[in-house]
Amino acid sequence: MKTRDEALALDAADPLAPLRDQFAIPEGLIYLDGNSLGVMPKATPARVQQVVTQEWGVGLIGSWNSAGWMGLAPRIGDKIARLIGAGPGECVAADSTSVNLYKVLNAALSIARADAPQRTRIVSERSNFPTDLYIAEATAAERGFELVLADSPEGLPALLNERCAVLMLTHVNYANGRIHDMTALTQAAHAAGALTIWDLAHSAGALPLDLSGSGADFAIGCGYKYLNGGPGAPAFVWVAQRHAERFWQPLAGWMGHAAPFEFTPGYRPAPGIRRYLCGTPPVLGLAALECGVDTVLAAESLGGMAALRTKSLALTRAFTALVEERCAGHGLTLVSPRDDTQRGSQVCFAHATHGYPMVQALIARGVVGDFRAPDILRFGFTPLYLRFVDVWDAVERMRQMLHNEEWREARFNQRAAVT
Numbered sequence: 001m002k003t004r005d006e007a008l009a010l011d012a013a014d015p016l017a018p019l020r021d022q023f024a025i026p027e028g029l030i031y032l033d034g035n036s037l038g039v040m041p042k043a044t045p046a047r048v049q050q051v052v053t054q055e056w057g058v059g060l061i062g063s064w065n066s067a068g069w070m071g072l073a074p075r076i077g078d079k080i081a082r083l084i085g086a087g088p089g090e091c092v093a094a095d096s097t098s099v100n101l102y103k104v105l106n107a108a109l110s111i112a113r114a115d116a117p118q119r120t121r122i123v124s125e126r127s128n129f130p131t132d133l134y135i136a137e138a139t140a141a142e143r144g145f146e147l148v149l150a151d152s153p154e155g156l157p158a159l160l161n162e163r164c165a166v167l168m169l170t171h172v173n174y175a176n177g178r179i180h181d182m183t184a185l186t187q188a189a190h191a192a193g194a195l196t197i198w199d200l201a202h203s204a205g206a207l208p209l210d211l212s213g214s215g216a217d218f219a220i221g222c223g224y225k226y227l228n229g230g231p232g233a234p235a236f237v238w239v240a241q242r243h244a245e246r247f248w249q250p251l252a253g254w255m256g257h258a259a260p261f262e263f264t265p266g267y268r269p270a271p272g273i274r275r276y277l278c279g280t281p282p283v284l285g286l287a288a289l290e291c292g293v294d295t296v297l298a299a300e301s302l303g304g305m306a307a308l309r310t311k312s313l314a315l316t317r318a319f320t321a322l323v324e325e326r327c328a329g330h331g332l333t334l335v336s337p338r339d340d341t342q343r344g345s346q347v348c349f350a351h352a353t354h355g356y357p358m359v360q361a362l363i364a365r366g367v368v369g370d371f372r373a374p375d376i377l378r379f380g381f382t383p384l385y386l387r388f389v390d391v392w393d394a395v396e397r398m399r400q401m402l403h404n405e406e407w408r409e410a411r412f413n414q415r416a417a418v419t
């Protein structure tokens, strides 16, 4: 892609181009942050309004039955399952990613303790997303396990040994976009006698996944990133059928009970994945999440996740090449993998000193990326709504911003609470 006209031609030939029309994208904005908060689907406001004014406003408590509120979590879970290589009845939408990680990590540790009590380690990597590490740190302390972190992906195999109970990884690294080989690492963990937990926060809706085929044991993921479910959308949790009924998860709330409305004093877990539910489902959030998931499923008739992946790689390849060519000499170093097979749906550059104000100055020019401490400029590419011309224009605005040194302005150097 050498010219803006070439970018326009690629868009004209793009079979996925019609999917963009599902989204309300502010005029002129180039949104490269769908990996942090996906764009609002056009269907969402009307659906949420319907839930508020009709189902809640008029139907009131009867809507638990008449509007199917109770069925939302498994129904949306089944839809997400189609995107992550899982079967129906294996996934539910619920709670947050952090909370779901707490549930599956505890379940995995219970299985490990029963089957192999000499295994005392949770293995992960230092560059995993902090909430995953914090939940693991707290859980390890609570359950008498030890959290052991590899300094790099290359250090993981050596930690998969007779002491490892659970390998807990995020499939696509949030800071540099690097993909772990889920199948190979799951096999290596299993060969060592350990279980696996995969966080799909930057994978679900971004690239094809085959949870069942990979042999994975547990997975969780995020609803508000590539699934476009809205701020704080419910997350999802998946458990391989062979494990689903082995143990209670620790948040044994009434929605995970086999018969919540029998109001019995003792807990009896629901069959299958439903026991991973805890309390009353957030109906408004689930309604918005379903609209978001539907925008990804809309690609199914156009080649599905495989076609989205092909476009995502073309977008990230083009962005990388254009930044390196047109923004050279400004101290930006590519930190996401150059190799397509290793890169998620994001491109990241490091800048030793001015990454934060550079991102802010770019946002002021209508190109939204984000900054990840200590030095990363991060750009997410959601192939559902991004065009090749957006890539061209984003790099052109970035080139001008850098050339004019706009990031030096004081207002761009004030750190906000959310970066």
Ligand SMILES: *Cc1c(COP(=O)(O)O)cnc(C)c1O
Pocket (backbone or CB within 6 Å): 096, 097, 098, 099, 129, 131, 132, 170, 174, 199, 201, 202, 222, 235
């Ligand atoms: C975004 C993200 C989360 C978010 O967790 P919340 O509980 O929704 O705050 C968790 N893990 C990873 C790897 C993420 O990228």
